[in-house]
Amino acid sequence: MSALFDEELLEMDIKRGNMEERLKDYSIQYHTSLIDLLEARQVNDINKVAELTTKVYDTFKMVVSTNSWVINQNMEMVKKQLQDAFDRCGFSFDDFNEKQNG
Numbered sequence: 001m002s003a004l005f006d007e008e009l010l011e012m013d014i015k016r017g018n019m020e021e022r023l024k025d026y027s028i029q030y031h032t033s034l035i036d037l038l039e040a041r042q043v044n045d046i047n048k049v050a051e052l053t054t055k056v057y058d059t060f061k062m063v064v065s066t067n068s069w070v071i072n073q074n075m076e077m078v079k080k081q082l083q084d085a086f087d088r089c090g091f092s093f094d095d096f097n098e099k100q101n102g
Contacts (some may be wrong), residue, residue, distance in 0.1 A: 009080055017032045023066045030059035 037052040087093070
């Protein structure tokens, strides 16, 4: 295993990659539902419009939720990598606090 990726970071990266794939699928579902909704509105199919509106809202929620998770996972990975880098360099947050408090 690479010195840059420990087991925990590798698992986080795999999960992030899997969620990015899901995000692509959810995005396709959302756009397909949106196109279907626009077509139903053109032909004034009220029942189909109501059904598809709900589907568009649900798929959009999945896109936003999954995207939020991916962003948070990226931030956690960056935080872990920075902490590891500080640890390797011998820096600690106590050193920074002492400098700030004078």
